Amino acid sequence: xxxxxSERMKNxxxxxxxxxxxxxxxxxxxxxxxxxxASECLPLDAYRTYTDELLSGxxxxxxxxxxxxxxxxxxxxxxxxxxxxxxxxxxAENVLIVSGAQQGIDLCYKLFLNEGDVLLVExxxxxxxxxxxxxxxxxxIGVRSExxxxxxxxxxxxxxxxxxxxxxxxxxxxxxxxxTLSEEKRRAIAKMTAEYGVxxxxxxxYRALRYxxxxxxxxxxxxxxxxxxxxxxxxxxxxxxxxxxAMIASRTLIAKLTVGKQATDVHTATLSQAVAMRFLREGExxxxxxxxxxxxxxxxxxxxxxxxRYFPKEAEFAEPEGGLFIWxxxxxxxxxxxxxxxxxxxxxxxxxxxxxxxxxxxxxxxNFSNESVDRIEQGIRILGxxxxx
Amino acid sequence: xxxxxSERMKNxxxxxxxxxxxxxxxxxxxxxxxxxxASECLPLDAYRTYTDELLSGxxxxxxxxxxxxxxxxxxxxxxxxxxxxxxxxxxAENVLIVSGAQQGIDLCYKLFLNEGDVLLVExxxxxxxxxxxxxxxxxxIGVRSExxxxxxxxxxxxxxxxxxxxxxxxxxxxxxxxxTLSEEKRRAIAKMTAEYGVxxxxxxxYRALRYxxxxxxxxxxxxxxxxxxxxxxxxxxxxxxxxxxAMIASRTLIAKLTVGKQATDVHTATLSQAVAMRFLREGExxxxxxxxxxxxxxxxxxxxxxxxRYFPKEAEFAEPEGGLFIWxxxxxxxxxxxxxxxxxxxxxxxxxxxxxxxxxxxxxxxNFSNESVDRIEQGIRILGxxxxx
Numbered sequence: 001x002x003x004x005x006s007e008r009m010k011n012x013x014x015x016x017x018x019x020x021x022x023x024x025x026x027x028x029x030x031x032x033x034x035x036x037x038a039s040e041c042l043p044l045d046a047y048r049t050y051t052d053e054l055l056s057g058x059x060x061x062x063x064x065x066x067x068x069x070x071x072x073x074x075x076x077x078x079x080x081x082x083x084x085x086x087x088x089x090x091x092a093e094n095v096l097i098v099s100g101a102q103q104g105i106d107l108c109y110k111l112f113l114n115e116g117d118v119l120l121v122e123x124x125x126x127x128x129x130x131x132x133x134x135x136x137x138x139x140x141i142g143v144r145s146e147x148x149x150x151x152x153x154x155x156x157x158x159x160x161x162x163x164x165x166x167x168x169x170x171x172x173x174x175x176x177x178x179x180t181l182s183e184e185k186r187r188a189i190a191k192m193t194a195e196y197g198v199x200x201x202x203x204x205x206y207r208a209l210r211y212x213x214x215x216x217x218x219x220x221x222x223x224x225x226x227x228x229x230x231x232x233x234x235x236x237x238x239x240x241x242x243x244x245x246a247m248i249a250s251r252t253l254i255a256k257l258t259v260g261k262q263a264t265d266v267h268t269a270t271l272s273q274a275v276a277m278r279f280l281r282e283g284e285x286x287x288x289x290x291x292x293x294x295x296x297x298x299x300x301x302x303x304x305x306x307x308x309r310y311f312p313k314e315a316e317f318a319e320p321e322g323g324l325f326i327w328x329x330x331x332x333x334x335x336x337x338x339x340x341x342x343x344x345x346x347x348x349x350x351x352x353x354x355x356x357x358x359x360x361x362x363x364x365x366x367n368f369s370n371e372s373v374d375r376i377e378q379g380i381r382i383l384g385x386x387x388x389x
Numbered sequence: 390x391x392x393x394x395s396e397r398m399k400n401x402x403x404x405x406x407x408x409x410x411x412x413x414x415x416x417x418x419x420x421x422x423x424x425x426x427a428s429e430c431l432p433l434d435a436y437r438t439y440t441d442e443l444l445s446g447x448x449x450x451x452x453x454x455x456x457x458x459x460x461x462x463x464x465x466x467x468x469x470x471x472x473x474x475x476x477x478x479x480x481a482e483n484v485l486i487v488s489g490a491q492q493g494i495d496l497c498y499k500l501f502l503n504e505g506d507v508l509l510v511e512x513x514x515x516x517x518x519x520x521x522x523x524x525x526x527x528x529x530i531g532v533r534s535e536x537x538x539x540x541x542x543x544x545x546x547x548x549x550x551x552x553x554x555x556x557x558x559x560x561x562x563x564x565x566x567x568x569t570l571s572e573e574k575r576r577a578i579a580k581m582t583a584e585y586g587v588x589x590x591x592x593x594x595y596r597a598l599r600y601x602x603x604x605x606x607x608x609x610x611x612x613x614x615x616x617x618x619x620x621x622x623x624x625x626x627x628x629x630x631x632x633x634x635a636m637i638a639s640r641t642l643i644a645k646l647t648v649g650k651q652a653t654d655v656h657t658a659t660l661s662q663a664v665a666m667r668f669l670r671e672g673e674x675x676x677x678x679x680x681x682x683x684x685x686x687x688x689x690x691x692x693x694x695x696x697x698r699y700f701p702k703e704a705e706f707a708e709p710e711g712g713l714f715i716w717x718x719x720x721x722x723x724x725x726x727x728x729x730x731x732x733x734x735x736x737x738x739x740x741x742x743x744x745x746x747x748x749x750x751x752x753x754x755x756n757f758s759n760e761s762v763d764r765i766e767q768g769i770r771i772l773g774x775x776x777x778x
Contacts, residue, residue, distance in 0.1 A: 009648065034455070036454060042454065044444065044449055060437075065628070069403075099488055099658070112394060197391070241455065263521045266632070
């Protein structure tokens with residue numbers, strides 16, 4: 001039969017994340033693609049202990065039965081307390097548990113975006129935030145970016161011109177650029193979006209992975225008008241495979257987002273939620289993050305050092321204070337470098353995937369978290385040789 | 390701030406499933422609402438054993454890391470073999486693992502339905518299938534139903550009139566009616582929909598729970614044109630909380646559905662998938678189903694017996710051959726009965742939630758799987774007294 005697909009899906013292909021997963025499947029490839037946490041930092045022992053205790057406990061049977069769409073109540077409470085420690089006031093009623101933070105992006109778009117509506121993003125931005133926008137046939141428009149994050153003047157201009165429903169931002173160690181939004185700008189964004197009636201989707205999966213500098217308050221911390229939706233994730237700090245994230249928003253928004261979630265996966269896997277709750281409640285999350293920071297910092301520094309050594313001086317990059325990525329401008333088309341690199345067993349993601357309008361063909365995103373320092377050096381040397389040819 | 394919600398979500402309220410979960414939270418209420426598997430049949434010991442073995446095994450770390458959107462490969466293979474045993478030809482490439490079968494409904498609608506497109510459903514049908522349709526602003530139109538399932542003549546007429554993209558059906562022990570579609574009709578539906586170019590979404594979560602009669606081949610078994618999408622679930626046979634289901638379709642459709650899934654939750658929780666794989670591979674799924682059938686049959690019979698004893702003769706109901714529900718026409722408005730019943734501690738779901746046009750106000754859906762036989766008798770007696778007033 002000839003299939004008549006919906007308009008939203010007809011021309012949509014898989015985004016580069018799929019490409020990435022497929023590359024990573026071969027262990028010979030040195031992969032700077034992906035955005036995986038360091039495998040050696042995954043807390044397998046604690047995960048197994050908590051799982052075993054939960055499935056041996058008094059309430060074990062209830063962990064196998066249907067649960068509430070809003071999420072497992074003890075996790076909602078633990079998340080409220082957890083974000084409270086970051087300066088975000090919340091009770092359990094302000095928390096919706098999602099099946100990974102990415103589902104939070106999808107639900108937020110579902111709640112606000114009609115076909116043709118404008119979504120503002122920092123340019124460049126997380127590629128899935130652009131990909132999901134396509135499934136709602138919304139228009140993603142990029143806002144200029146500076147060293148300390150989105151350009152406030154350009155943001156206001158684009159808000160006036162395009163009357164967007166939503167602004168999507170990664171405030172800490174942005175994917176792909178590694179940039180951090182300054183405190184001053186966070187405050188200004190909260191104020192400006194409230195004035196213009198724009199929802200801010202603050203996607204903050206990397207916050208805990210800070211290797212230098214001090215933690216900054218979230219945009220949500222400055223939210224006076226309940227127009228900021230804060231999104232957090234346990235994918236980088238506990239396990240991505242468990243698929244657990246959380247949205248923090250006003251009760252009105254949480255109620256509506258819950259209706260949206262109910263219409264897709266009913267609720268998030270309960271055992272995953274209960275394990276996350278144990279990590280939070282026992283303080284194990286903090287301890288694990290503390291223990292993993294030196295590992296990540298070491299890898300970041302190894303990659304930066306190798307880049308300084310092997311890359312031509314025309315290559316431009318900054319040192320990210322945290323997260324998983326180094327963003328680099330290269331003196332040749334990224335697509336070309338990609339093809340040559342792949343043939344020599346090195347992978348990364350081309351920059352153009354992260355721009356709302358597909359520009360950025362001279363940028364590459366390098367992930368440093370999931371390879372050993374030896375392989376990081378080896379891979380960067382190969383890329384450097386190709387760039388110098 | 391005043392929120393400007395999308396058209397799709399603006400007027401959408403939570404469906405009755407949420408109402409159900411909230412009622413069930415109080416243990417005093419005798420709940421015939423919900424559609425939960427019997428808690429005493431949940432295979433906690435095997436679940437714990439498999440989880441422990443998986444997290445202690447050689448590949449444990451990979452169960453905590455990101456996985457492929459299509460699903461955990463060993464589970465995809467096990468599912469292909471499993472449905473093969475039911476007469477559905479499939480390889481792993483025909484399988485997409487979803488976060489509960491309900492996500493499969495959502496993904497299938499996402500792939501095909503534009504705003505205003507018509508979706509045909511048996512009238513009455515699973516309420517979430519109607520609810521999800523609203524999030525795509527599609528028009529759900531009901532097709533008449535007979536004792537052996539959907540009316541083929543009315544179906545063809547409605548296909549000609551409305552040119553639907555999709556037909557949604559629960560072939561075995563339908564939710565809410567408990568009806569089973571005859572083999573003859575299955576064959577006819579496969580042929581007719583292929584001729585008219587209509588996609589069939591065959592949602593089959595209850596198949597294993599058959600208490601009398603013989604298993605019938607799926608509509609998918611008769612699919613010659615790759616227009617049937619088969620949806621199966623482990624929610625009623627292993628655990629609903631693990632949120633694992635599977636879609637079986639042509640490779641073209643699986644590839645497109647994967648793009649849709651990627652744009653929402655990236656992939657289904659891996660440990661859940663690995664546990665499901667173990668249940669299938671070890672034959673434990675079959676053994677558990679075998680062991681649970683007498684429990685379910687006993688409860689069904691207890692409810693039917695109590696209904697025959699306590700309900701007035703004006704109440705009409707049939708004996709379902711499997712599944713979780715008895716559908717009953719009552720001699721008073723269901724909403725009124727509901728309010729009275731709740732005040733006496735008995736819950737059920739009103740029939741009108743299951744009709745595309747909200748009619749059916751004289752029907753009620755009774756679930757028999759999640760209460761003891763004593764409480765089933767007690768609850769039915771209370772309903773009977775109210776009906777006889």
